[in-house]
Amino acid sequence: MSGDIDESAQAIERKYGIAVEYETGDAAIPELWRNPPANGTAEPMTKANLCRYLPVLAHELDKYPADVIRQNLATVYLLNSLGFFGVQYGGTSLDHSIYLTGGNTVEGYDDSYFATLFHHEMSSIFFRNYDFPTEEWNSVNPGRHVYAKSDRQILQAITDGEDDGGDESLYSEGFLSKYGYSTLENDFNLYAEMAFTHPRQLRQLAEKYPRIRKKSELLRKFYTGISRDFHLDY
Structure with a gap:
C-alpha cells in the first residue's frame, strides 16, 4: 500500500x-x-x-x-x-x-466531497493572485446585501451556512447557499467548485436565475483571463 x-x-x-x-x-x-x-x-x-x-x-x-x-x-x-x-x-x-x-x-x-474541496481551495489561491472583478461581482448582489466584515461575523456566517444547500430565495439573489453570504471570496469559492464538479447543475441554475447567470459569466471571464486553456463546461 x-x-x-x-x-x-x-x-x-x-x-x-x-x-x-x-x-x-x-x-x-x-x-x-x-x-x-x-x-x-x-x-x-x-x-x-x-x-x-x-x-x-x-x-x-x-x-x-x-x-x-x-x-x-x-x-x-x-x-x-x-x-x-x-x-x-x-x-x-x-x-x-x-x-x-x-x-x-x-x-x-466521498470522492465528490474531496473534489469539491480541492477546487474550493484552489479558487482561493486564484482569488488572491489575480485581479478579481470585485465591483462587478458585488453589483450582481441585491442592494441590501453586505458580506460579513469582522472575523467573528465571518466565522458565524460560515457556521450558519454549513451543510446548507440552496433554495429558490437564495438562488434568486445569486447565492448558491447561505455559506456564500459570508464573504465575497466564499461566494466565489462555491461557484468555482460547482463549475468544476457539477457544471450541468450550474448551467441549469444560470438558465433560470439571472443573478447566477451573471456571476457564472464573471467566473468564466476570470478563469479564462488567467489562461485561455481553461475549459469550463457549463
Whole structure:
C-alpha cells in the first residue's frame, strides 16, 4: 500500500512540479497558526484514504492547465483533520499551499466531497493572485446585501451556512447557499467548485436565475483571463 501511495504522489509531483505531503500532522501548519489564538491542529490522512483520494486529486488537477498549477500551487497537504480556533475545517489555503482533509465514506467523505474541496481551495489561491472583478461581482448582489466584515461575523456566517444547500430565495439573489453570504471570496469559492464538479447543475441554475447567470459569466471571464486553456463546461 505504501508503495502505491508514494508512486501516485510522485506522479503528481513530476507532472505539476508541486509537493504532495501526506505524512505530516501539526508540522504542516505554519507556526503562526499553531500558536494562540488560532491553536491550529492537524492529523495526517490514513493510508486507506490516501489510496482513495490521490487518484481523485490527480483527476481534478487535470482540469487545470499544467502551467497554471506550476505558477500558483507549491504544496498540497493531505490530512485526516484540521482545526483552528477550536473549529474543524474541511480545508484551507495559505500562500501557494492548500490543506485538504478527507475521512471515511461512512462519515460522509466521498470522492465528490474531496473534489469539491480541492477546487474550493484552489479558487482561493486564484482569488488572491489575480485581479478579481470585485465591483462587478458585488453589483450582481441585491442592494441590501453586505458580506460579513469582522472575523467573528465571518466565522458565524460560515457556521450558519454549513451543510446548507440552496433554495429558490437564495438562488434568486445569486447565492448558491447561505455559506456564500459570508464573504465575497466564499461566494466565489462555491461557484468555482460547482463549475468544476457539477457544471450541468450550474448551467441549469444560470438558465433560470439571472443573478447566477451573471456571476457564472464573471467566473468564466476570470478563469479564462488567467489562461485561455481553461475549459469550463457549463
